[in-house]
Amino acid sequence: MENVxxxxxxxxxxxxxxxxxxxxxxxxxxxxxVTVFFNLTLVATIAREKTLHQPMYVFLANICIxxxxxxxSFYPKLLQELLRDSGRISYTxxxxxxxxxxxxxxxxxxxxxxxxxxRYVAICRPLQYxxxxxxxxxxxxxxxxxxxxxLETIIGAVLTTRLPLCGNRxxxxxxxxxxxxxxxxxxxxxxxxxxxxLILSHLLQTVLILLSYVGLVGAALRSRADRRKFVxxxxxxxxxxxxxxxxxCFDSMFSRYGNGVPGMRALSNALAAEFLVVPPLLxxxxxxxxxxxxxxxxxxxxxxxxxxTL
Numbered sequence: 001m002e003n004v005x006x007x008x009x010x011x012x013x014x015x016x017x018x019x020x021x022x023x024x025x026x027x028x029x030x031x032x033x034v035t036v037f038f039n040l041t042l043v044a045t046i047a048r049e050k051t052l053h054q055p056m057y058v059f060l061a062n063i064c065i066x067x068x069x070x071x072x073s074f075y076p077k078l079l080q081e082l083l084r085d086s087g088r089i090s091y092t093x094x095x096x097x098x099x100x101x102x103x104x105x106x107x108x109x110x111x112x113x114x115x116x117x118x119r120y121v122a123i124c125r126p127l128q129y130x131x132x133x134x135x136x137x138x139x140x141x142x143x144x145x146x147x148x149x150x151l152e153t154i155i156g157a158v159l160t161t162r163l164p165l166c167g168n169r170x171x172x173x174x175x176x177x178x179x180x181x182x183x184x185x186x187x188x189x190x191x192x193x194x195x196x197x198l199i200l201s202h203l204l205q206t207v208l209i210l211l212s213y214v215g216l217v218g219a220a221l222r223s224r225a226d227r228r229k230f231v232x233x234x235x236x237x238x239x240x241x242x243x244x245x246x247x248x249c250f251d252s253m254f255s256r257y258g259n260g261v262p263g264m265r266a267l268s269n270a271l272a273a274e275f276l277v278v279p280p281l282l283x284x285x286x287x288x289x290x291x292x293x294x295x296x297x298x299x300x301x302x303x304x305x306x307x308x309t310l
Contacts, residue, residue, distance in 0.1 A: 007091040007165070009180075013173030013269045014081055025082040031277060032075040038284040039064040041298065049297045055133040056122070057294070059115045060287055062142050063240075066107045067280030073100025074174055074276040081173065094175040095161065099153050101276065102177060106149035108279065112241050113205040114141050119234050120212040124219050152198060159191050172272050209241065236286045244279045 014021075046052045046061045077089065077097055089097070122129050156177055166185040170176075181191050216234055220227040288294050 008088050008168060009091065009094050009175065010169045011081065011087050011089055011173050011175075012169055012171055013272075014085075014087065021082045021085065025079060028075060028078055028082065031281065032071055032079070035071045035075075035277075035281045036068055038288075039067045039280065042284040042288060042294065045294060045297045052293065052297065055118050055138045056115070058138055058142065059111060059118060060294075062145065063108065063111045063115075064284055066104055066111060067283055069100065070104030070108070070276060071280045073097055073104060074273070078173065089175065094170075094180070095157060098160075098175040098177055098180070099157050101174065102156060103149050103153040105275070106152045107145055108244055109202055109205060110145040110148055112237070112244065113209055114145060115237050116209040116212040116241075119237060120215050123229055123234070124215045152201075156191075156194060156198075159194055163188065163191070172269060174273070174276075176272075206245075213238070236291060239286050240279065240283050243282060244275065 042064045043061045046057045074097070077093070081087070081089075118133060121132050125132070160177055160180055163181065163184040164186060165180070165183045167183040169183075170179045172179060178195075181188050184191075213234075220229075220231075288298060
């Protein structure tokens, strides 16, 4: 695409749905600060406590780091827009935001798949667990989640940047690949095929997660000890998975079918932001509250900091 540096998108989402920007700015800033604080607290706790240097907690720390990256791809531009009220974003900034958001989405789902596999081996194959989930295996799995997500993101961005655009108005208050592709003047079959392949990839991950949970539920029903372990370690993962998946499904549904429905634009914008706001905010709370192994070190960490301050 020519003159990329001069091309500017109009973000109509905020103009359509936000009236009192000062209040929304305060809410967004608080949400961003709380999200970063909670996730950093969990990462710091896992890093400091040697008892938490286990595969499950390493994967959890990875999800928290990804949550910070996702929130940082979304909130800064939103806060800037709430202050400036320009309703505009450059092509380059839009592309960078889009890449950050999609990398977060892909990494989140891949991380949840890896965590489901880890819990399956831990509960259904306990004798083989330490042989399978070695330190090198954990390192490779974490590297896989990021490299696979970055690859998916880069391919999608390259396919989008080759498209000439016939418009510049985006219906949301942040950039998404689908909305940009819809502005194209030429055939987007290649982009649609790639999108279909992404859907197949994530459907495969969903099948792997479901198969893992079939085995986990079977093990929980057979043994009281496995049932307790399932509730303590798998239930938070399941809640996080449902929150993220449902948020993404609502966003996809309203992006494709909800824009033409009268009076649905504000609801569509709210649901579009949900998968960027809710999972990063709730993940550390869900895991921190539910898992005693994490709750106790966090309590000790803040108790120690309080004594030092006093």
